[in-house]
Amino acid sequence: MDPAEAVYAVVKRVPPGRVVTYGQVAGLVEGVTLTPREVGAIMNVAPPEVPWQRVVGAKGTLPIGKRGTELMLRQRSLLEQEGVAFLPSGQVDMAAHQWSPEGGDALGGLFE
DNA sequence: CGCTTGACAGGTC
DNA sequence: AGACCTGCCAAGC
Numbered sequence: 001m002d003p004a005e006a007v008y009a010v011v012k013r014v015p016p017g018r019v020v021t022y023g024q025v026a027g028l029v030e031g032v033t034l035t036p037r038e039v040g041a042i043m044n045v046a047p048p049e050v051p052w053q054r055v056v057g058a059k060g061t062l063p064i065g066k067r068g069t070e071l072m073l074r075q076r077s078l079l080e081q082e083g084v085a086f087l088p089s090g091q092v093d094m095a096a097h098q099w100s101p102e103g104g105d106a107l108g109g110l111f112e
Numbered sequence: 113c114g115c116t117t118g119a120c121a122g123g124t125c
Numbered sequence: 126a127g128a129c130c131t132g133c134c135a136a137g138c
Contacts, residue, residue, distance in 0.1 A: 021121085
């Protein structure tokens, strides 16, 4: 299986209003050895059908830096539409929105 | 074939 | 709290 498709499959499992970290995705992908960097590189070329905006840094940070804030603003916009709360610092509220593969909705109560 | 770079993560200074 | 270093694996040059 191509690493890229494996990553897409994982990201697609992330429900709206939830986010995962690059490291998490890297660890969730089975059969393929990946690193957070690989995930990022793959996200960069992810097709529209993949909710790449739900993948954020370990601290809820958005991939700002190389690409400029342009991408970040679009990502924040998409996430806000899904009900994701952003901190004043411009990061995702991880405590309330980080997704767990086990049980998937472990933080569901918190989200309400 | 080896060095550099990369939407990261974690620990240390 | 912010800056810096190391580890990770793959792809590009």
